[in-house]
Amino acid sequence: MILKTIPQVHIETFGCQMNESDSELVRSMLKREGFVFTEDRERADVVLVNTCAIRENAHNKIYAHLSELRTLKKQRPLVVCVLGCMAQNLKSAMTEKEPLIDVLAGPDAYRQLPSLLTTALEAQEQGLFQKGFALDLSEYETYEGIMPDRDSGVNAWITVMRGCDNFCSFCVVPYTRGRERSRDPRSILHEARDASARGFRQITLLGQNVNSYRHEDWDFARLITAVADTAGIDRVRFTSPHPKDFPVALIKAIATHPKVCKHIHLPLQAGSDRILELMGRTYAGAEYLALVDRIRSTVPDVVLTTDIICGFCSESDEDFQSTSRMVEQAQFDSAYIFKYSERKHTIAARKYTDDVPDQVKGMRVARLVETQRRITLERNRRYIGKDVEILVERDATRSSTQAMGKTDGNITVVWDKSTGDFKPGTLTMKHIFDASAATLYGECP
Numbered sequence: 056m057i058l059k060t061i062p063q064v065h066i067e068t069f070g071c072q073m074n075e076s077d078s079e080l081v082r083s084m085l086k087r088e089g090f091v092f093t094e095d096r097e098r099a100d101v102v103l104v105n106t107c108a109i110r111e112n113a114h115n116k117i118y119a120h121l122s123e124l125r126t127l128k129k130q131r132p133l134v135v136c137v138l139g140c141m142a143q144n145l146k147s148a149m150t151e152k153e154p155l156i157d158v159l160a161g162p163d164a165y166r167q168l169p170s171l172l173t174t175a176l177e178a179q180e181q182g183l184f185q186k187g188f189a190l191d192l193s194e195y196e197t198y199e200g201i202m203p204d205r206d207s208g209v210n211a212w213i214t215v216m217r218g219c220d221n222f223c224s225f226c227v228v229p230y231t232r233g234r235e236r237s238r239d240p241r242s243i244l245h246e247a248r249d250a251s252a253r254g255f256r257q258i259t260l261l262g263q264n265v266n267s268y269r270h271e272d273w274d275f276a277r278l279i280t281a282v283a284d285t286a287g288i289d290r291v292r293f294t295s296p297h298p299k300d301f302p303v304a305l306i307k308a309i310a311t312h313p314k315v316c317k318h319i320h321l322p323l324q325a326g327s328d329r330i331l332e333l334m335g336r337t338y339a340g341a342e343y344l345a346l347v348d349r350i351r352s353t354v355p356d357v358v359l360t361t362d363i364i365c366g367f368c369s370e371s372d373e374d375f376q377s378t379s380r381m382v383e384q385a386q387f388d389s390a391y392i393f394k395y396s397e398r399k400h401t402i403a404a405r406k407y408t409d410d411v412p413d414q415v416k417g418m419r420v421a422r423l424v425e426t427q428r429r430i431t432l433e434r435n436r437r438y439i440g441k442d443v444e445i446l447v448e449r450d451a452t453r454s455s456t457q458a459m460g461k462t463d464g465n466i467t468v469v470w471d472k473s474t475g476d477f478k479p480g481t482l483t484m485k486h487i488f489d490a491s492a493a494t495l496y497g498e499c500p
């Protein structure tokens with residue numbers, strides 16, 4: 056770097072955990088090249104915005120954010136760089152809509168960031184404005200050899216695979232993150248040992264479709280077992296699997312390994328077979344329910360959560376009723392329920408019409424949220440009167456006199472700090488005396 060001063064970088068991350076994990080990689084790569092990071096956006100020479108393209112409101116949020124940066128850029132020199140799925144999906148359409156952007160980099164092109172940012176900063180020093188793009192998707196990039204720069208905490212996210220080959224018709228991921236590739240298990244285990252040595256007590260393995268993890272003779276069941284055997288790690292979680300390929304070996308690993316959490320996030324997306332087929336999910340409702348039964352009979356205390364989309368193209372009232380029935384039958388512990396939002400380049404955008412009125416989508420979401428809230432409350436009340444083990448995380452959101460942590464099943468528990476049990480990263484037992492749809496309330500057993 057031949058710049059007059061050492062550039063200070065501020066990074067802002069939107070969207071999913073995969074983006075959080077990518078931001079840690081980006082920090083690591085830029086620090087290696089002499090960039091310095093600051094929490095204070097006002098002092099930054101470079102602002103990186105790591106973006107999400109999964110829904111239209113994510114786009115709107117990011118454009119609103121970029122317009123704040125426009126004001127800042129009018130006041131002083133500033134390099135603005137957009138990373139992530141929105142940069143990859145919209146490409147130059149993004150810089151046409153928001154000309155303040157200097158650099159665009161997609162999820163497979165972060166190794167080029169140090170040189171792109173240096174070029175933009177050098178141009179700026181000379182009073183010039185030079186745009187830089189790095190948007191190639193790779194079949195091989197797994198950022199091997201780069202140890203993420205993590206903030207300290209209880210949980211470390213470790214990406215085990217990148218991309219997705221499933222091409223669900225509503226989903227933009229195969230176009231923004233490219234084809235599926237798995238990391239070498241040796242480097243994943245090295246990262247798990249490093250996280251443990253640096254005080255992390257929980258690891259969450261990340262991938263768009265972790266069940267497809269393959270590296271030589273390693274599959275995901277073998278990988279999660281090996282990660283759970285890492286000394287000093289108390290819990291291992293993962294997200295997300297696809298219901299079409301949930302192997303028995305993985306269900307057994309969850310059931311038998313004491314450190315693999317009994318929590319499975321199993322995206323349903325819809326309960327109508329017709330809609331599931333249009334979505335390209337490759338399973339029918341009955342197959343999904345059979346998998347739920349198989350999981351529950353092998354892992355009786357499992358906590359099951361899901362994702363559901365309301366108002367996908369041509370979804371009728373009858374289709375929606377099928378989804379409502381599935382939600383009642385599956386008895387999820389909780390669910391993320393969203394309106395369908397058409398994404399550029401997807402199969403659904405090319406082949407189907409986004410024809411369910413927004414108001415109908417909204418009503419269906421509200422009805423399903425209501426149904427799920429009732430089920431979640433009933434399921435959470437099962438814990439009343441029981442002692443549960445909790446991994447302590449931090450202060451409770453609503454009161455600094457209370458602490459919060461998570462059960463093995465990832466359910467939030469809140470208790471009074473005056474009980475003395477408040478050391479983040481430790482395991483503690485709490486007696487549950489009350490429950491809402493969002494929280495369990497604990498006290499000393």
Ligand code: SF4
Pocket residue numbers: 219220221222223226227228229263264297
């Ligand atoms: S499995 Fe389907 S929904 Fe999940 S990332 Fe891949 S294409 Fe998207």
